[in-house]
Amino acid sequence: MEKWALNHPKLGLIELEVGYDSEFLELDPTWPEEPKEDEEIRPVTAESGLKERFGALFNNPSVRARILLNGQVLHRVNTAASGRYLLEDSVKEGELTGHNPGLDRAKPHVKVTANFFDEVLEVQFRQGSEIVIFDPPAGSRGEKRRQAMESSTIKRVGFPILAGLGKGGWAIAAIILASVFSRIVKWLLSLLPDFDINWPSLPALPQIALPTPSLPQIHLPTPNIDIEINLPALPAWVEFLLDYSKVWVPILIGIVVGLLALRNYRxxxxxxxxxxxxxxxxxxxxxxxxxxxxxxxxxxxxxxH
Structure with a gap:
């Protein structure tokens, strides 16, 4: 089981536990349900490659998570996905909760960042403008990411920017794939032989002429205003940005998100x-x-004495 923890000077101990059914059942026999008898878990570490991670994603049971405050369970979720969780709610026995994207961010809450493989990369405590990042547990994917960022200034800046680009990457991928798909379709159509289809002519529809009323014509004077404004020509770089806004806007958003992540770390x-x-x-x-x-x-x- 992977445990993220932060000692807050006022709230106390905040914990995020990530694991499988069998691991949580040892801590709480009421949640989750009993795992299947043939359930097998393929262990995945921070050093595992893409093949092992994909195999675990499709063959292992779901990765669950709990959020606790001073030992009290506040949230139980079925997947360790990204989300925000208030530190004021409390679940009942066996109850599940989900992240609340519309929560009041002025209240204390936990922000969880996970990747496609349901691996937790970062956990933050947030309350208004206050941001504190949890120290990742030993041997986790988050620790490997933190060590890589601390080993190089380029990685410290580049990793958050790449993560931000990933959020806008769908737009870039859609633009590129749409262009490639349209070229493939044009190429396939060029392979088809040219042929004409003689469709049968349809009978002409009857023409109906309705009388139109003759309305009086009113001619209003129009002012003769001739104003010429000589605007300067746009620079070439501005015209380029206007022509390719669908490409650079997602990139710009990614860079901004990455720089914000770097600011939050500081x-x-x-x-x-x-x-x-x-x-x-x-x-x-x-x-x-x-x-x-x-x-x-x-x-x-x-x-x-």
């Missing part, structure tokens, strides 16, 4: 550093208070 690191600073300050204050209490107790004991 904000998350700043927030974590602020949390650690607060924890150290609080720990020093608690230690000083404890020493003062012990000193007072020692003075009282010596005064009694």
């Amino acid at each position: 904000k998350s690191e700043q927030t974590k550093r602020a949390w650690h600073k607060q924890q150290r300050t609080q720990a020093r204050a608690d230690a000083a208070s404890s020493k003062t209490t012990q000193a007072d107790a020692s003075e009282n004991n010596s005064g009694d």
